[in-house]
Amino acid sequence: TQANTQITINKNKKFQQVKAIGAAMTHASAYNINRSAYKDEMLKALFSPTEGAGFNIIRVPIGTSDYGTYVNGTLAFYTLCDIEEGEDLELEHFSIQNDLVDLIPVIKAAYEINPKLQVLLAPWSAPAWMKSSKRLQSGFLLEEYEEVYANYLVKAIMAYETKGIKVNYLSILNEPEMHPSTYPVMNMPIDQQIRVTKLVGQKLKENKLEVKIMTWDHNTDNYQYPLELLGDKEANKYVSGVAFHGYYGDIFDHAYAYQQIKDNYPNKEIYFTEITAGDWSVDFASNISYALVNAILGTFNNHGSIVTYWNLVLDENNMPFFGGAGNCHGLLTKALDDTWYSKSAEYYALMHVSKFINLSEHKTYVIDSYSTNDMIVATSFLRDDGKIILVVLNTSDLLSEEVEIKYNGRYFSYEIMPQSVVTFVWEG
Numbered sequence: 001t002q003a004n005t006q007i008t009i010n011k012n013k014k015f016q017q018v019k020a021i022g023a024a025m026t027h028a029s030a031y032n033i034n035r036s037a038y039k040d041e042m043l044k045a046l047f048s049p050t051e052g053a054g055f056n057i058i059r060v061p062i063g064t065s066d067y068g069t070y071v072n073g074t075l076a077f078y079t080l081c082d083i084e085e086g087e088d089l090e091l092e093h094f095s096i097q098n099d100l101v102d103l104i105p106v107i108k109a110a111y112e113i114n115p116k117l118q119v120l121l122a123p124w125s126a127p128a129w130m131k132s133s134k135r136l137q138s139g140f141l142l143e144e145y146e147e148v149y150a151n152y153l154v155k156a157i158m159a160y161e162t163k164g165i166k167v168n169y170l171s172i173l174n175e176p177e178m179h180p181s182t183y184p185v186m187n188m189p190i191d192q193q194i195r196v197t198k199l200v201g202q203k204l205k206e207n208k209l210e211v212k213i214m215t216w217d218h219n220t221d222n223y224q225y226p227l228e229l230l231g232d233k234e235a236n237k238y239v240s241g242v243a244f245h246g247y248y249g250d251i252f253d254h255a256y257a258y259q260q261i262k263d264n265y266p267n268k269e270i271y272f273t274e275i276t277a278g279d280w281s282v283d284f285a286s287n288i289s290y291a292l293v294n295a296i297l298g299t300f301n302n303h304g305s306i307v308t309y310w311n312l313v314l315d316e317n318n319m320p321f322f323g324g325a326g327n328c329h330g331l332l333t334k335a336l337d338d339t340w341y342s343k344s345a346e347y348y349a350l351m352h353v354s355k356f357i358n359l360s361e362h363k364t365y366v367i368d369s370y371s372t373n374d375m376i377v378a379t380s381f382l383r384d385d386g387k388i389i390l391v392v393l394n395t396s397d398l399l400s401e402e403v404e405i406k407y408n409g410r411y412f413s414y415e416i417m418p419q420s421v422v423t424f425v426w427e428g
Contacts, residue, residue, distance in 0.1 A: 006371075007406065009405070020118050024060070025110070030102040032330075049361060055350070057306065061174070064076075077136050080099075080152070120171065121167050121170050122174045126141050138185065174218075177225075181324075213238050220244050227264060240268070245273060255298065259303075274308065280327070281329065284345045285397070292391075292393045312332065368380070376401055
């Protein structure tokens with residue numbers, strides 16, 4: 001009997017290369033990992049291509065985000081160049097000392113498990129003395145400090161590289177349209193981001209740093225912002241792609257924004273750099289479906305080359321956080337008494353792709369796949385060893401579905417349970 005749904009894969013129709021899958025190594029995540037008896041086990045679960053999910057990128061805040069850490073026993077925000085008063089134009093007080101407590105040691109430990117791990121650095125705010133508000137939680141970058149801010153970002157890259165951490169990507173600023181908040185944020189209008197992008201691009205070139213610049217790094221509702229930036233010829237040449245977050249709308253909104261970028265600037269990459277589950281995410285099965293539809297398969301089916309979630313590891317109380325919403329979940333959750341840790345639906349959703357395409361070992365491309373049923377979402381990949389990877393999700397919460405998978409004149413059938421995901425691998 002013929003199955004209700006057919007999925008057809010065509011490896012001759014090759015799309016974008018998949019560059020990276022991972023999540024944010026926030027200061028909070030590093031704190032939790034570094035102080036756990038399960039440290040090695042958690043790092044393997046996250047980064048090992050053989051024993052875990054094989055994540056191959058981490059997004060690392062330059063200075064703290066809302067998911068920060070303790071400084072001398074107290075939850076505190078910091079940047080890498082804080083001073084009591086005045087200004088520090090030469091960045092003489094620049095220091096990564098606080099990052100040496102947990103963040104850098106944990107990144108180094110992750111490297112030992114996966115030496116191909118990539119690093120994306122992203123600032124939440126400039127140091128307070130560069131800002132209109134003179135505080136981390138609000139304000140914008142004063143124009144007279146734009147070059148100093150560019151130097152600050154480049155100095156952060158170089159400081160990390162002196163510790164053996166190769167930086168692959170840089171975001172100019174996380175969420176540049178964020179309003180005053182209870183945690184580090186900074187507003188950056190488009191004209192300023194254009195100027196700062198040029199300055200950073202020039203300084204990376206001068207210092208022979210091969211780091212790709214991402215722009216925007218915010219939600220998909222304002223895709224006009226990155227379009228305007230890419231419309232500046234000089235800024236455009238320094239930008240590798242546009243980073244989007246998933247806190248507005250759903251996959252239809254995301255896909256529309258991605259398509260606007262691709263239609264106008266086909267050589268620019270699409271990055272999906274932040275989304276999170278949280279206290280609102282109560283059903284494991286629907287969480288898997290949401291993650292795959294809106295963040296993971298949805299991104300790869302719509303030109304995306306990178307997917308990163310928010311925190312890697314938080315504790316049962318979603319700590320440590322300071323000043324933010326405090327209701328985000330990590331991909332892993334650590335017990336308050338450190339007697340266990342658990343893996344989230346989002347961890348498994350990411351792993352259904354990352355473990356099998358194995359970006360640490362293989363160049364992998366998205367290839368053409370077509371599902372005849374909107375409830376059955378499919379994404380197929382071609383690895384450089386010839387293997388085909390097909391990830392299929394049944395989004396129905398009621399009905400299982402018999403799916404016929406067609407490839408190269410042959411086919412097989414498989415029954416997929418409601419709200420379930422299956423990954424198939426075969427020789428191409």
